[in-house]
Amino acid sequence: xxxxxxxxxxxxxxxxxxxxxxxxxxxxxxxxxxxxxxxxxxxxxxxxxxxxxxxxxxxxxxxxxxxxxxxxxxxxxxxxxxxxxxxxxxxxxxxxxxxxxxxxxxxxxxxxxxxxxxxxxxxxxxxxxxxxxxxxxxxxxxxxxxxxxxxxxxxxxxxxxxxxxxxxxxxxxxxxxxxxxxxxxxxxxxxxxxxxxxxxxxxxxxxxxxxxxxxxxxxxxxxxxxxxxxxxxxxxxxxxxxxxxxxxxxxxxxxxxxxxxxxxxxxxxxxxxxxxxxxxxxxxxxxxxxxxxxxxxxxxxxxxxxxxxxxxxxxxxxxxxxxxxxxxxxxxxxxxxxxxxxxxxxxxxxxxxxxxxxxxxxxxxxxxxxxxxxxxxxxxxxxxxxxxxxxxxxxxxxxxxxxxxxxxxxxxxxxxxxxxxxxxxxxxxxxxxxxxxxxxxxxxxxxxxxxxxxxxxxxxxxxxxxxxxxxxxxxxxxxxxxxxxxxxxxxxxxxxxxxxxxxxxxxxxxxxxxxxxxxxxxxxxxxxxxxxxxxxxxxxxxxxxxxxxxxxxxxxxxxxxxxxxxxxxxxxxxxxxxxxxxxxxxxxxxxxxxxxxxxxxxxxxxxxxxxxxxxxxxxxxxxxxxxxxxxxxxxxxxxxxxxxxxxxxxxxxxxxxxxxxxxxxxxxxxxxxxxxxxxxxxxxxxxx
Amino acid sequence: xxxxxxxxxxxxxxxxxxxxxxxxxxxxxxxxxxxxxxxxxxxxxxxxxxxxxxxxxxxxxxxxxxxxxxxxxxxxxxxxxxxxxxxxxxxxxxxxxxxxxxxxxxxxxxxxxxxxxxxxxxxxxxxxxxxxxxxxxxxxxxxxxxxxxxxxxxxxxxxxxxxxxxxxxxxxxxxxxxxxxxxxxxxxxxxxxxxxxxxxxxxxxxxxxxxxxxxxxxxxxxxxxxxxxxxxxxxxxxxxxxxxxxxxxxxxxxxxxx
Ligand SMILES: Nc1ncnc2c1ncn2[C@@H]1O[C@H](COP(=O)(O)OP(=O)(O)OP(=O)(O)O)[C@@H](O)[C@H]1O
Ligand SMILES: [Mg+2]
Numbered sequence: 001x002x003x004x005x006x007x008x009x010x011x012x013x014x015x016x017x018x019x020x021x022x023x024x025x026x027x028x029x030x031x032x033x034x035x036x037x038x039x040x041x042x043x044x045x046x047x048x049x050x051x052x053x054x055x056x057x058x059x060x061x062x063x064x065x066x067x068x069x070x071x072x073x074x075x076x077x078x079x080x081x082x083x084x085x086x087x088x089x090x091x092x093x094x095x096x097x098x099x100x101x102x103x104x105x106x107x108x109x110x111x112x113x114x115x116x117x118x119x120x121x122x123x124x125x126x127x128x129x130x131x132x133x134x135x136x137x138x139x140x141x142x143x144x145x146x147x148x149x150x151x152x153x154x155x156x157x158x159x160x161x162x163x164x165x166x167x168x169x170x171x172x173x174x175x176x177x178x179x180x181x182x183x184x185x186x187x188x189x190x191x192x193x194x195x196x197x198x199x200x201x202x203x204x205x206x207x208x209x210x211x212x213x214x215x216x217x218x219x220x221x222x223x224x225x226x227x228x229x230x231x232x233x234x235x236x237x238x239x240x241x242x243x244x245x246x247x248x249x250x251x252x253x254x255x256x257x258x259x260x261x262x263x264x265x266x267x268x269x270x271x272x273x274x275x276x277x278x279x280x281x282x283x284x285x286x287x288x289x290x291x292x293x294x295x296x297x298x299x300x301x302x303x304x305x306x307x308x309x310x311x312x313x314x315x316x317x318x319x320x321x322x323x324x325x326x327x328x329x330x331x332x333x334x335x336x337x338x339x340x341x342x343x344x345x346x347x348x349x350x351x352x353x354x355x356x357x358x359x360x361x362x363x364x365x366x367x368x369x370x371x372x373x374x375x376x377x378x379x380x381x382x383x384x385x386x387x388x389x390x391x392x393x394x395x396x397x398x399x400x401x402x403x404x405x406x407x408x409x410x411x412x413x414x415x416x417x418x419x420x421x422x423x424x425x426x427x428x429x430x431x432x433x434x435x436x437x438x439x440x441x442x443x444x445x446x447x448x449x450x451x452x453x454x455x456x457x458x459x460x461x462x463x464x465x466x467x468x469x470x471x472x473x474x475x476x477x478x479x480x481x482x483x484x485x486x487x488x489x490x491x492x493x494x495x496x497x498x499x500x501x502x503x504x505x506x507x508x509x510x511x512x513x514x515x516x517x518x519x520x521x522x523x524x525x526x527x528x529x530x531x532x533x534x535x536x537x538x539x540x541x542x543x544x545x546x547x548x549x550x551x552x553x554x555x556x557x558x559x560x561x562x563x564x565x566x567x568x569x570x571x572x573x574x575x576x577x578x579x580x581x582x583x584x585x586x587x588x589x590x591x592x593x594x595x596x597x598x599x600x601x602x603x604x605x606x607x608x609x610x611x612x613x614x615x616x617x618x619x620x621x622x623x624x625x626x627x628x629x630x631x632x633x634x635x636x637x638x639x640x641x642x643x644x645x646x647x648x649x650x651x652x653x654x655x656x657x658x659x660x661x662x663x664x665x666x667x668x669x670x671x672x673x674x675x676x677x678x679x680x681x682x683x684x685x686x687x688x
Numbered sequence: 689x690x691x692x693x694x695x696x697x698x699x700x701x702x703x704x705x706x707x708x709x710x711x712x713x714x715x716x717x718x719x720x721x722x723x724x725x726x727x728x729x730x731x732x733x734x735x736x737x738x739x740x741x742x743x744x745x746x747x748x749x750x751x752x753x754x755x756x757x758x759x760x761x762x763x764x765x766x767x768x769x770x771x772x773x774x775x776x777x778x779x780x781x782x783x784x785x786x787x788x789x790x791x792x793x794x795x796x797x798x799x800x801x802x803x804x805x806x807x808x809x810x811x812x813x814x815x816x817x818x819x820x821x822x823x824x825x826x827x828x829x830x831x832x833x834x835x836x837x838x839x840x841x842x843x844x845x846x847x848x849x850x851x852x853x854x855x856x857x858x859x860x861x862x863x864x865x866x867x868x869x870x871x872x873x874x875x876x877x878x879x880x881x882x883x884x885x886x887x888x889x890x891x892x893x894x895x896x897x898x899x900x901x902x903x904x905x906x907x908x909x910x911x912x913x914x915x916x917x918x919x920x921x922x923x924x925x926x927x928x929x930x931x932x933x934x935x936x937x938x939x940x941x942x943x944x945x946x
Contacts, residue, residue, distance in 0.1 A: 273790055
């Protein structure tokens with residue numbers, strides 16, 4: 001009997017609260033996918049190359065696990081609150097019939113467990129399916145190929161998902177039943193609690209004004225970039241933003257009331273009064289929901305920009321492999337292993353330090369040259385950007401023994417990248433900087449300086465500087481990292497070179513092979529051939545792997561959190577809305593007695609749903625218009641271009657669909673409630 | 689014939705089936721002429737509210753016909769019912785049924801908004817009603833800021849807004865103290881006499897009933913007795929005396945009915 005009741009009630013709860021049931025399943029899915037991250041092809045692959053970083057990421061998982069459980073707790077709690085409110089009457093009847101409270105809670109708990117089991121049973125298979133799809137899609141996009149794919153089912157993830165959900169369910173349940181236990185039976189039969197009427201006067205305009213000012217301040221800090229300069233400014237931005245949001249929402253209903261004043265047709269007045277009343281009572285949860293939306297949007301934006309760069313690994317680079325050692329040995333190994341057939345011609349990259357400090361005089365008197373930055377120093381002092389000026393002044397002060405790069409090697413890099421080689425006159429040198437400095441103050445400052453003719457002096461002779469900074473990477477990954485260097489014609493290189501010049505041998509994969517296999521797979525195959533030959537070398541794979549890792553990790557985590565936040569924000573809004581509608585249900589009964597039909601009432605309710613969702617969403621959209629650009633400039637742009645735009649549009653469309661689905665679901669639930677109310681009103685009218 | 693504003697013919701409303709059948713209204717026929725002020729009395733459970741709700745089209749009768757100005761409203765479909773409710777007839781409830789989130793004026797205007805009547809006309813109507821019912825200071829108040837009598841006056845104004853042919857009232861004085869009840873009855877009488885409004889009122893209160901021109905007394909779902917105020921200037925207190933007598937007869941002791 002008990003279990004029959006549990007099953008029957010469970011089914012009713014699922015049907016009547018379909019939104020929350022589906023939200024729960026979505027949460028289960030997101031949770032499993034996230035927990036099974038370790039088994040994703042890309043992560044397995046990266047683990048073999050970047051095991052440290054992957055290890056760090058995986059070590060972070062428990063933290064994310066706890067944070068998401070904390071967030072999901074609210075989802076469970078709010079939907080539980082709504083369910084209890086909705087079933088108040090029924091529970092009251094059980095109590096009246098003499099069911100002991102303990103037994104009633106056992107009944108509720110059993111129903112809850114039953115429904116949670118069902119959501120797991122539905123959620124997990126779907127989650128496994130999605131997880132596999134994501135695994136395949138990401139490995140395809142990053143160019144890993146899908147041949148090596150293994151079906152993976154993470155029992156650990158299942159268990160952790162189940163345990164986590166059981167934990168928060170129990171916690172929420174304990175709190176909710178604690179609340180119910182102390183109620184008098186009478187409470188269960190009260191139709192609605194009295195709703196406090198709040199009237200906002202000039203006070204709410206003041207709050208609104210102050211809120212707008214706070215928000216404007218936060219926007220200004222965020223957009224100007226000051227927020228990122230120091231932690232304290234970031235804190236100020238966040239706090240201003242939060243205060244602003246709460247203030248604006250606390251005064252919002254008064255303004256909206258004015259805004260809606262003109263709506264007099266049909267149930268217009270009633271609709272607007274319902275809304276303003278609801279917003280004026282529930283401004284706190286609405287603000288929280290709006291902030292959750294904002295967080296979700298920012299995470300989505302960031303995650304998408306990270307995900308959209310997954311494919312663009314093929315950044316311009318002049319070498320897929322860089323070898324160290326004797327040319328003959330290298331050629332021999334390449335020939336022996338058969339790697340040769342996949343590779344273009346190898347070329348030499350020569351580097352050397354130019355000694356100009358006095359300290360070298362003793363050991364290498366014949367190598368010491370006289371060097372000065374000539375007109376550059378003076379031009380640096382004239383830079384208008386203070387940041388660029390101080391950094392460059394500092395740099396130049398210790399760059400007294402510049403590294404030299406032979407022009408032929410650098411031009412080969414350019415050629416391999418498919419770019420035009422540069423030509424230097426006999427008395428001309430070029431400034432080289434690390435590719436990562438391209439957008440830094442040091443890079444941009446130097447570019448500005450080189451717009452005017454500059455000269456440096458070596459051994460008393462003036463050399464003019466090439467008109468721009470050279471930024472192309474010299475080797476496949478990081479076998480050498482030069483922040484700054486001078487590119488000099490080969491003759492000059494011979495002349496100025498130090499006692500032990502270094503040689504690196506770069507090679508690129510054949511273009512048709514890359515096109516056929518995909519870059520990642522091609523580098524991977526050739527790497528497998530060379531791995532155990534004893535050659536000292538590095539490959540572009542590492543560089544790609546590192547980039548890929550950061551992008552994969554950040555897109556996974558941000559998108560995961562975004563989904564969870566979206567689901568929670570929507571649940572909060574839906575629950576708040578439906579609860580208020582229940583409490584004010586009597587009003588619809590009255591309207592129906594005055595001749596308002598079901599359709600008219602539904603229209604009014606649907607308008608209310610739309611606005612009630614729109615208000616926090618619109619606020620979040622406005623906020624993210626300022627927040628997202630700031631976030632992207634602050635953390636560093638990872639994605640631009642059409643791929644980013646396209647996926648951005650896809651996401652916006654996705655969010656629209658999600659919101660639409662939630663709104664429809666709330667409308668549907670509410671309309672059913674309305675129908676029930678009207679019937680009840682008519683029946684009770686009959687029974688007077 | 690066509691002088692009757694309301695004509696009810698062998699109206700029946702049964703609840704339940706078989707053994708459990710309740711004959712709430714069991715074959716009632718009567719008619720109301722324009723400008724009449726009819727009271728309906730009877731013991732608890734005698735079918736008064738059921739009768740009124742059938743006329744208001746809130747519930748559908750099992751059998752019988754209800755003609756309002758010649759149209760049978762018992763056969764209305766839902767859309768027609770909705771159109772009829774609140775426009776062709778106004779309803780006054782014991783618990784007022786005002787919307788607590790609207791001001792007095794907005795409450796009064798609600799039927800106009802629902803039935804798509806021009807606002808300017810309704811505003812004129814409000815001004816007219818305002819004089820009759822003394823609404824001046826109530827229009828901008830919320831129901832929670834009004835007394836019971838004031839709320840019922842707002843409810844009355846709402847019921848009258850669209851110039852309904854009939855006003856139905858189910859124990860309108862039920863939630864009011866005797867002073868407020870008396871004031872409300874005076875107002876209803878004024879409406880009846882000066883504006884020639886037709887009113888059909890259920891009441892348990894003989895004092896309220898004594899304002900009527902005719903009283904139907906129900907018992908077990910049927911008309912048991914009919915009292916008419918005498919044309920030759922019977923006073924209200926004389927009429928009151930006759931009412932209490934009948935009620936005493938009916939219940940075997942008037943107490944529990946009152
Ligand atoms: N919805 C219903 N279902 C079943 N029976 C009903 C229903 N509504 C009313 N009844 C029955 O119909 C009969 C008449 O009820 P009605 O409400 O008309 O009485 P009343 O004269 O208004 O009584 P009171 O003076 O107490 O308001 C009662 O016996 C009641 O039990
Ligand atoms: Mg009654």
